Amino acid sequence: MNERWRDLSPLDPERDPERWEALMRRTRAAAAGELSRRAFAVSPAAPLARWVRPALAMAASLAVAAGGVLALTPASAQTAAAPGVAEAMGMPYAMTVSAEEGANDAADRLLLPDGVEGR
Amino acid sequence: MLTIRAGEPPRPAPHDRSRRAPLHTETDARLIERARRGEGDAFDALMRRHMRAAYAVALAQTGDRDDAEDVCQDAFVTALQRLDEVRRPEAFVGWLLQIVRNRAHNLRRHQRVRSALPLDAAEEAPARARGPAREAEDAELRARLLEALENLTPTQREVVLLYDVQGWSHREIAAAVGTTEGAARVHLHHGRRALRALLGPTYREEDTP
Numbered sequence: 500m501n502e503r504w505r506d507l508s509p510l511d512p513e514r515d516p517e518r519w520e521a522l523m524r525r526t527r528a529a530a531a532g533e534l535s536r537r538a539f540a541v542s543p544a545a546p547l548a549r550w551v552r553p554a555l556a557m558a559a560s561l562a563v564a565a566g567g568v569l570a571l572t573p574a575s576a577q578t579a580a581a582p583g584v585a586e587a588m589g590m591p592y593a594m595t596v597s598a599e600e601g602a603n604d605a606a607d608r609l610l611l612p613d614g615v616e617g618r
Numbered sequence: 619m620l621t622i623r624a625g626e627p628p629r630p631a632p633h634d635r636s637r638r639a640p641l642h643t644e645t646d647a648r649l650i651e652r653a654r655r656g657e658g659d660a661f662d663a664l665m666r667r668h669m670r671a672a673y674a675v676a677l678a679q680t681g682d683r684d685d686a687e688d689v690c691q692d693a694f695v696t697a698l699q700r701l702d703e704v705r706r707p708e709a710f711v712g713w714l715l716q717i718v719r720n721r722a723h724n725l726r727r728h729q730r731v732r733s734a735l736p737l738d739a740a741e742e743a744p745a746r747a748r749g750p751a752r753e754a755e756d757a758e759l760r761a762r763l764l765e766a767l768e769n770l771t772p773t774q775r776e777v778v779l780l781y782d783v784q785g786w787s788h789r790e791i792a793a794a795v796g797t798t799e800g801a802a803r804v805h806l807h808h809g810r811r812a813l814r815a816l817l818g819p820t821y822r823e824e825d826t827p
Contacts, residue, residue: 506782507763507778507779507782507783508783509756509759509760509763510677510760510763510764510779510783511783512670512673512683513670514756515753515756522669522687522690522691523662523665523666523669525687525691526665526669526690526691526694526695527658527661527662527665529691529692529694529695530661530694530695530698531658533656533695533698533699534653534656534657534658534661534698535656536656537653537654537655537656538655538656538657539656540656541655541656
């Protein structure tokens with residue numbers, strides 16, 4: 500046995516400061532995730548975050564339900580209910596028909612009432 | 619006699635035997651409160667204040683430096699995760715050391731299972747960088763000390779290491795180990811006597827107050 504040894508000091512962890520500090524660093528790094536979680540839990544964003552997930556879930560449920568309703572609705576009902584764009588804008592029927600058919604009618608024809616031939 | 623109470627910032631021991639963590643002005647209670655809010659500097663202060671004691675207990679339980687360090691790291695992270703369970707912040711260190719014992723127990727049980735496996739199934743422990751000459755000498759001394767400590771009971775090992783390495787008072791040791799001051803003195807006495815018998819005259823027994 501080494502005669503310089505007189506007590507339990509060889510077991511003192513700080514005899515090797517680098518190793519001791521490495522242990523501190525490792526422990527700190529291992530705790531970083533939990534510290535972040537705790538810091539976030541007390542931040543102002545936490546209540547918002549608690550609502551985000553349920554709100555998104557509810558929105559997704561509503562979207563699925565709406566899609567289901569649309570899928571089950573008869574196609575004829577959808578067609579009848581849907582107004583044309585031109586009609587919605589208040590365009591005269593003659594212009595609407597002309598536009599939808601792609602006809603290149605003269606302006607005077609469009610301006611005359613139905614059934615009256617232009618010159 | 620050291621006048622510190624558990625949970626208060628440590629003050630230097632009159633006999634200057636202690637190798638304590640750096641002084642910190644905040645109590646354990648305050649540090650725990652801040653660590654619960656995720657304040658890293660508070661956790662850091664708790665770690666620096668109590669890591670030596672945790673290491674002493676971990677070493678007493680595992681008998682191996684690498685294992686003791688792993689246990690300490692694991693125990694501090696577990697303590698942080700369960701910090702909301704601390705009802706008596708003034709008894710934090712006792713609570714922490716119980717976590718250390720539990721983790722050490724789990725590690726030993728895991729190692730027993732691993733030791734039953736074929737050699738090629740066990741991973742080799744990573745080698746750590748060490749200074750060659752001093753590390754070799756220290757390693758020899760440590761090996762002999764740890765071998766001798768193995769002959770003590772776990773409680774005797776804890777008491778001897780907390781007293782002789784960590785520099786705690788009997789009162790602090792009694793609170794941490796969960797016994798009385800008188801019983802802590804008896805454990806220290808028996809532990810030292812066993813070490814003296816095992817190590818011979820090179821083991822210098824300090825004056826037991």
